[in-house]
Amino acid sequence: xxxxxxxxxxxxxxxxxxxxxxxxxxxxxxxxxxxxxxxxxxxxxxxxxxxxxxxxxxxxxxxxxxxxxxxxxxxxxxxxxxxxxxxxxxxxxxxxxxxxxxxxxxxxxxxxxxxxxxxxxxxxxxxxxxxxxxxxxxxxxxxxxxxxxxxxxxxxxxxxxxxxxxxxxxxxxxxxxxxxxxxxxxxxxxxxxxxxxxxxxxxxxxxxxxxxxxxxxxxxxxxxxxxxxxxxxxxxxxxxxxxxxxxxxxxxxx
Numbered sequence: 001x002x003x004x005x006x007x008x009x010x011x012x013x014x015x016x017x018x019x020x021x022x023x024x025x026x027x028x029x030x031x032x033x034x035x036x037x038x039x040x041x042x043x044x045x046x047x048x049x050x051x052x053x054x055x056x057x058x059x060x061x062x063x064x065x066x067x068x069x070x071x072x073x074x075x076x077x078x079x080x081x082x083x084x085x086x087x088x089x090x091x092x093x094x095x096x097x098x099x100x101x102x103x104x105x106x107x108x109x110x111x112x113x114x115x116x117x118x119x120x121x122x123x124x125x126x127x128x129x130x131x132x133x134x135x136x137x138x139x140x141x142x143x144x145x146x147x148x149x150x151x152x153x154x155x156x157x158x159x160x161x162x163x164x165x166x167x168x169x170x171x172x173x174x175x176x177x178x179x180x181x182x183x184x185x186x187x188x189x190x191x192x193x194x195x196x197x198x199x200x201x202x203x204x205x206x207x208x209x210x211x212x213x214x215x216x217x218x219x220x221x222x223x224x225x226x227x228x229x230x231x232x233x234x235x236x237x238x239x240x241x242x243x244x245x246x247x248x249x250x251x252x253x254x
Contacts, residue, residue, distance in 0.1 A: 003127060004131060007132070007135045011225040014120070018112065018116040018117065031085060032089070035082040035085050038078045038085075041078055042078035045072070045074045045078065046072070048067065049071035052065075052071065055068075118235070121231040129233060132229050132236075133233070136229045136233070139223075140226060143222050143223055143226065146216075146218065150216070
């Protein structure tokens, strides 16, 4: 079991799907990290703007108004800067890549992706086939269980998008943001029970749909790791056949 855990740890910590940006270098990675944090702070600022904006609407407090305006401006500014930096960085990386290689290779990174995956697979070849097959089995079980969990609630991916679209459409038909805020503010009180139950159901549907999207992303990681194990098994099989073919003429001549 120690070897199995060792393989799983290597797949989790060191094996990431190929991205052209992986050759950008530390500077580009730092920019990527910074822009991601900008988007996170932008989202938080947007949430604060909505909260304090609603608070100002209720209480007319000057402090709430100032915080709402500043948060809104900060959210917009950070989002624009983050997107702009990402676009500029992507163009610079593409230009450098085109300059270092011919245009065909720059626009068709399939060979780079193959090399990237095979490097990980070759590292796994030091383990036995039995160990790799056990890891393959466990990863396959993980992928299958996520499929079953998603199907239990929504079926196929199209149903997830449909559920989200239906939830937002219902909110819009019921009065949009004003109905949403009013229902949330009143809570479960006489005369508002139906709206409260409906709001809770819509929130549950939206929450489950977003949760399923997260599960699908997690499943993608398991699938990629399983593909690397399968590639390692294939390379081991080909290596064994090559060895047999090389030894065959020697045995015949002897």
